[in-house]
Amino acid sequence: MVDQQFEPKIVGFLCRWCSYTGADLAGTSRMQYPPNLAAIRVMCSGRVDPTFVVKALQDGADGVLIAGCHPGDCHYSEGNYKAMRRYPMLLNLLDQFGIDRRRVRLEWISASEGEMFARVVSEFTQQLKTLGPLRWPHTIEQFCSPA
Amino acid sequence: MIRLADCGAVGRLCAELNRDKPKIEILVSRGTCGTSRGADRLVEAVQTALNKAGTNGNVRLRVTGCLGYCDIEPIVIVRPAGFFYPQPKPDDAAEIVQQGLLGKSVPRLFMEDPNTGKPIETVSDVPFYKHQNRVIFGANFDLDPTSIDDFVRIGGYQALAKVLSEMTPEKVIDEVTRSGLRGRGGAGFPTGVKWASCRKAKGQLKYVVCNADEGDPGAYANRGLLEGNPHSVIEGMAIGAWAVGASQGYVYVRTEYPLAVELMSRAVQEARAAGLLGKNILGSGFAFDIHINRGGGAFVCGESTALMASIEGHVGEPRAKHIHTVESGLWQAPTTLNNVETWANIPHIINRGAQWFTQIGTGDVTGNPWGGSKGTKIFSLVGKVNHTGLVEVPMGITLRKVIFDIGGGIKNGKKFKGVQTGGPSGGVLSEKHLDLPIDYDELVEAGSMMGSGGMIVMDEDNCMVDFARFFLSFLEDESCGKCTPCREGVVQMRQILTDICQGKAKEGDIELLHDLAEVVSESSLCQLGATAPNPVLTTLAYFKDEYDAHVRDHKCPAGVCKALTTYRIDWEACTGCGVCFKNCPSDAIRGEKKQPHEIQVDRCTKCGVCYDSCKFNAVRRN
């Protein structure tokens, strides 16, 4: 059963050159999407330290979105490749914590893809609604030492 | 043959070889003509006769090259008496040898002097040789072409020794220039002048080339020299190479002279073994070697640039000679090219000095090498003359003397009509030129040229128009085909002459022939094309009547042009002997034994066999 009132909190790390501009474009185009995501601007998706994601989940986020330029388009040429490599390690870490890996997403959104940004946020929000609240640290303890 | 270490060794060896002179010497000539008439069997017979007689060394058999009197080759001469036996049978050999040993002759074998009827006993009174001045060709009598010893014995290579030890190259060139020697190939360019400019030309690597292509049909003087006395050519080339500073020599022999190729190659090997070719010749430090190249069968390769192209491995295609071959010849290096006979003259000039050479021949060469024609020239006297052969005569002799005194007049009493000199580049001279002294300038003046010495005598039975057509069809085959006037012009001239010979001549053909001849001669690239019209122009000039007969009256006075001649049998004269009936190749003659025969005109191919074979000259030709 899906708790309709539950509004998942999503933290988004958007790269300044592509995804943040894409999000702005969604804004200037007046596209509508759920308000669950709040964005943090970083210079490049390569700047997103996996510990930030864990910190966000710890502080109550139900899902984290990392968005960068399409591979090859990165303003710093290799930043998004580094993000691409850190992402699978991060997912393994979440598995070990018993956190559903679908709660953290890595997406490529270019500066002209405002409509794509809106779609990603809506889907992610919907997905998190079905997954339900993370309820850190309860789920972790539950997972690490089942009663 | 031991290796001669220094210049003096040549003289020493010559003296040594002449020490034990045999009392009796028997010479048998085995030139190309001789071999074809059984010279080998004759030599065997003489050899067995000598062995039987057991001469314990004081009789020697020498097998020589061609002695020039081709009609009666092979010849046997017994020395020192000089008995002269023309074409003896092998089984007469034994008798000749026995009598020879006793110093006696075999009179029955002598030949008869046609005008005096008396038998001719010795070489010196053979009319054919008497009027000649065999400076170059005489040596053939004393040489076995395959032995270098013979050549050294008669003083060979002493000129080379003298040059290498005493003379500087400039001195040699000066001597040759002062001698007035001019190229025997036909154009008559002063040899000394050529050598001087080749010496001056820039370039370390220089070449000397011997032009033994002798493509002129009817000329074979070079063959006589190459097969009779190869070493004289080698010595001449070595001296020439020393003079112009060349280190490599090429002898370009035509493929139709296989015997000449073989003998020259042997001679070169012998010369190398004797230290007269290769490195450090006679210890003088001079290095010179000779390669023998075989021609491929192309008359055009007689032209200097075409010859060099052939040696370079290409087709014989001449190039424009604005830059002379003495500056840029074989592989663009300075090259001196001379004819076989020219090279053969050099040793004599060195040995006996330029002054001696200027005494023979015409004109005054002091100061101007073009001033005259010096030395002797070997002519190939052939055609309708009684005694055919190689005739060496001093420049300036008249045609009449050569044809009638030496050649013995026209065969089977026919009337003299003309003589062709200079091959396809020469012309045909008529009766009125018989007293013309033969030298370079006179012949050119008369419209012919010296050429390589061919002298073809023609009698009344030869048709001049057909003769001109023959030369043009020869040139049509031999033209290299590079330039338009020669390739196209010669074909069209020959076509016109063929029309004339077939009675199909059109109005204005003769004038067209004249114009075309002039264009071909003036605009062709090389000498072949330039001189191709000479036979036509001279026959047109001196035998205009025959042309008119062909064109106007559709008649061939000499009965050669088939289309214009018909054969019929004069019934009174015909005895019905049937000789013509038997010999006619296309059995066009009909008639019963002893009855007058008749020629069927439609079947008759006008081959003339009946006319020749009829003893009662009952066959009429008009």
Place this chain on the structure above:
Amino acid sequence: MIQLTIDGKKVSVEPGQTVLDAAREGNIPIPTLCSHESLIPYGACRLCIVEVRHRNKTRLLASCTLPAAEGMEVTTNSEKVIRTRRMLAELLLARCPESKAIRNIAAQLGVEKTRFGKPHLKDNSAIVGTDGCILCGMCVRVCNDILKIGALGFEGRGASRRVVTPFEKPSEVCLSCGACSFVCPTGAIEHHRIRLHKPEPIPAEFEYGMVNRKPINIPFPQAVPRVPVIDPDTCMNFRTGGCKICEDNCGVHAIDHAQQEKIEQVEVGAIIVATGFELFDSRKLGRYGYGKLDNVLHALEFERMSHASGPTGGKILTKNGQPPKAVAILHCIGSRDENTNEYCSRVCCMYSLKFAHLVKEKTNAEVYNLYIDMRAFGKGYEEFYKRILGEGVHFIRGKCAEVTSAARTPEEKGKLIVVAEDTLLGMTRRLPVDMVILSAGLIPGKDSDKLGRILGISCSQGGFFLEKHPKLAPVDAINDGIFFAGACQGPKDIPDAVAQGAAAAAGALSLIDKGKVVLEPITAEIDEKRCAGCQLCVANCPYGAIEYNKEKKISIVTEELCKGCGTCVAGCPSGAARQKNFEDVQILAEIEGILTAS
């Protein structure tokens, strides 16, 4: 220099040059057949015969092989020279009576007919040239000596000399480059006699293959720089090591086949990208028959056809060389179409109107423009549309469904039938026309994505470069210092392209004139005390801005090279690396802010 007189005129030439060169220098005409500037003089045809007086001897000599000498007196038209040339012409006419080329060469020399019959020659079915071959040997020389291929050669000698391929068999080495027929003075060479392979002309790219070019060519007459370029794929020197005719013939020795590519580094303050557009490839829409049916041209092909220095010299002609009687111009090919490109290419309507005008002006053909909407947006554009309406052009509002050559009625035979829906009449129409022009849309330049990667600029949808802001910064790229101009940023017409050019220049100039640029102080730093020297950051930095200091055993950031992406900071295991203004503590605080409120 050598001084000589030709026909009384003083001429001076370099030593080594021939009398023919001298005549050419003093532009005195001398007929030639077997000489060609690209080949070494051969002296075979003898037509270049002149009368030469030198060292008091007068002779007829072939001027092409005669080296010029000081004080020579040359007459090129004496009576004897003319007579000789006429005779030679007659001889050539006799050999090749039917050859048109020989007949007019002879005519130039004043010879109408020949007094000689045709010499009977060996059967020449196998020879390379038809019976117009005059054996000048130029084909043989160019193939053997110059191009070093050796496919052709002479055979035999004398009158029966012929030009053949060895053993009269199709050549195994011929590369069918056509050099033999190029130099042949009488056009006698037929390629199929040398090799069965049909020669492939080299299409001139500038003319879209409607006309052919050589391996070396100048794209168009007004090219700047007006310097030829050699295409190594078709130039023979790169294949056989031979030829170099152009190099030898260049008076100023400008050509060098061994030239290598040059790599150069330049330092600039600003970059302006103006790489323009490509035309949409009409082959992608098979139904319009481009590339399959004759007389279906795309816009630039028509542009070239109507251009004065184009393939037809400006004349509008169908393939069979006749002007068309009816022309259809189809708008929106590859634009405003979700199967290909959704965007409107802006300029096609206007240039289609221009085409309609040009066809009307140059031929009296019926013109049909098939359009969806007439976009005459610019200054004077609507007036231009009105003018064209007045010129009797038929405007059909509807998209063309298909162009086919399958005629249904007799008068459609041999025509291209344009099947289109006429939305104003509400019916489908079949227009039989002689020519169809596809007004293809504009797509991004061929390798614009490669350039995008080099400059680190991204492309918007449709593949054109993405400007910083569509309205407020249309000529700036997102990355500072890079500007756009013209169609590379999106389809536009010339006035807009020029305007953008000037705008981009202004942008660059303002940046340059400012003389300095402000850089965000967001570079990374490494705390010496905490750095363990693991050098992970050195590997992470795409700009090589971090070096490992061996003495101190720590990594150090060089500030000038650091562009502030922060990748090293995120990758640093010990947290020694920090990024100014994006410190970990700042971002963590921001996370807390987002999640703890309300």
Place this chain on the structure above:
Amino acid sequence: MIRQEQRIGVYVCHCGTNISHTIDVETVAKFAETLPDVVIVREYKYMCSKPGQELIRQDIDEYNLTRVVVSSCSPLMHEETFRNTCEDAGLNRFLFQMSNIREQCSWVHGDRKKATEKAKRLIAAAVKRVHHHGALEQRHAPVNPNALVIGGGIAGIEAALKIAEAGRKVYLVEKEPSIGGHMAKFDKTFPTLDCAACILTPKMVQVGQHPNIEMMTYSEVTEVSGYVGNFKATIRHKPRFVDETKCTGCGQCVERCPVQFRPVDGHPVRRPEDLLSAEMKIQADTALDEHRHERNPVVTVLQDINQLFGYLPPPVLKYVSAQLKVPLSEVYHVATFYTAFSLVPRGEHIIKVCMGTACHVRGAQRILEAIENRLEITAGQTTKDMKFTLETVNCLGACAMGPVVVVDKEYVTVIPKDVNRLVDRIVHEPVPV
């Protein structure tokens, strides 16, 4: 680390109604006041306007603020504006943070309550972040005065000219051999129907001659590094094989280039040595090895082969051509030029009739005809049974014995009358070779 006391000013913008129409700015402002270290919160219709900025400047002085947060539109729009305002007011421009409540909040969320909720969180985040901001100094870098224009079409030309006219150096890189781009291909231009070349060519020439423009045609940019004002571009000049500085554009080379078609390699052909039988190869090699050291020994090698095989078999010629590296066409010409060579097999016995002048004069023609009739072949042919080849020679050099016929090596004088007898002798018992 101990927390220093900060004095933060928070300014919430209405942006006209862009923000206020979906966000309750008052509640947001009120909420901001509750945030730690926040000393003043203002809301204003147009923060980015002059009065808006004036507000901030005054507050900095009045409340000697140490941090400023502006919550309005996207930082990409006005971060620069507000940083300048702080700097003017003496506060380091980096002690400032924006939060984007317009593009990423008010414009994209319809629900007023949720949008306001999100705005609060965004401002809280900004305030918490600005705590940790430190003063930073901007870096300056000199700007290289040159400019690079990539693409020589009409747009590139215009840009290059404008910059060059301003006295700056321009590198104009064009990948085609000439500048002019697509416009150079047009005939007329709309709407004025000007001739494209007439208006474009002068500009092209101007570019070509402009001292400040270094034109790099037939080149492409392969790499760009550095940053604004300090780019380093690597340019590859594709080899044109023509030196632009020397070329006068006379077009002579284009006119004289003989190649008209694309050179296409033939199909692979069997190697010459494979065409030869082993035995033929040995013989061919003997001829070749003897002369290999000589210069271009084509004629001499062919002589030997003609001797060895009796004729020149075509495969052997191909082999020789390959071995001597002489084009087959030249070897073929040599093989067909000299009469001594034959391309077709010859008979067992070679009969040569001399047609020289001396022999001609003595009736050589008749002898030739007789032999031809008898052997039923013409000169140059070989009898069907391959026993006899009849050839004519233009002079054998045995003129005194004319007319002469040579059968293999034997010279025979022939009198016209008994030519039949000679032919019988030849046909029935040919002379041993």
